[in-house]
Amino acid sequence: MAAPGLILHTYFRSSSAARLRIALNLKGIQYKSVYVNLGTGEQTTPAYLALNPSGTVPLLVHGAPGGDISIGQSVAALEYLEEVFTTTAALLPSLEDSAGRAFVRELVSVVVADMQPVTSLRLQAAIEKGGMDTAEWTRTWTTRGLVVYEKLLAREGRKEGRFSYGDSPTLADVCLVPALWNATGNGLDLSQYPKLNDVFREMQALEAVQNAHWQRQGDTPAGLKI
Secondary structure (H helix, E strand, O other): OOOOOEEEEEOOOOHHHHHHHHHHHHOOOOOEEEEOOHHHOHHHOHHHHHHOOOOOOOEEEEOOOOOOEEEOOHHHHHHHHHHHOOOOOOOOOOOOOHHHHHHHHHHHHHHHHHHHHHHOHHHHHHHHHOOOOHHHHHHHHHHHHHHHHHHHHOOOOOOOOOOOOOOOOOHHHHHHHHHHHHHHHOOOOHHHOHHHHHHHHHHHOOHHHHHHOHHHOOOOOHHHOO
16 A cells, blocks of 8 residues: 555664554555664764654654654554554454453553563663663563463453454554564573464564564664575
8 A cells, every 4th residue: 555755764673663564564555664773873863853852763754735744652653554544454453342452452561561661772771881681681571571461362251363362463463573573582482471472473474574574674784684
C-alpha cells in the first residue's frame, strides 16, 4: 500500500524502531527509512532534536494535507497506523472484542514498560558508568518480563491460536519479537517459556518479520548483515 510522505527514522539495533518496521511490513505499507546512528550520537544533534525532542528512535513522520504528523514514541505510532490505515491487516482485535484489545495492550505494556527499557542504550550506558554488570542486569530484568508474558499467555479465557492472541499477529507480537531478539542475543533460553517460544517461532517464519530483522537493515554494518 502506498503511503506518500511516510518516513521512519530508525536505527538497525533499536528494538523500538523494529516494532515499527515489523508493523509496517505486516500491514504492507511502503515507507522511506532515514537512518539515525545512535552509536555516534546522531540522535543528540540539534537537527535531530528539532525533529524529536526525546532524542530517540523511532520517529514516524506522515505527510498530511494539514501538515506533517510526527510521532516519536513507538506505541503511539503503532496505534496511529492502526487508526489511519484501516484497510490493511489489523494488528488489534475488532472493536467488538474489548477484552481482547485490552489483553493485547496489556502484553504490549509488559514488553515496552517492563522489558525493553532495561536494554536501551541510554540505560545501559548509565548502568555501566555505575560499575554494574550490564549483561547480568539485562538478563535479570528481561527474565522477569518473560515470566510474566508466559503466564499471561496461559491465562484462562485467552483466545488460543498461533500468536499471542488468536491466529493472526497483533501489536503484542510486533513488540515481543524485537525483545526476544535481544533476549536470545543475551543468552537467555526461550525453551523455558514454551507458549512464548511458539509465538516467536510463528512470527519469525513470516517474511515481514524477517525483512525487519536488525541484521537486514540498510544501516546494518557489513560485518553483521545476513
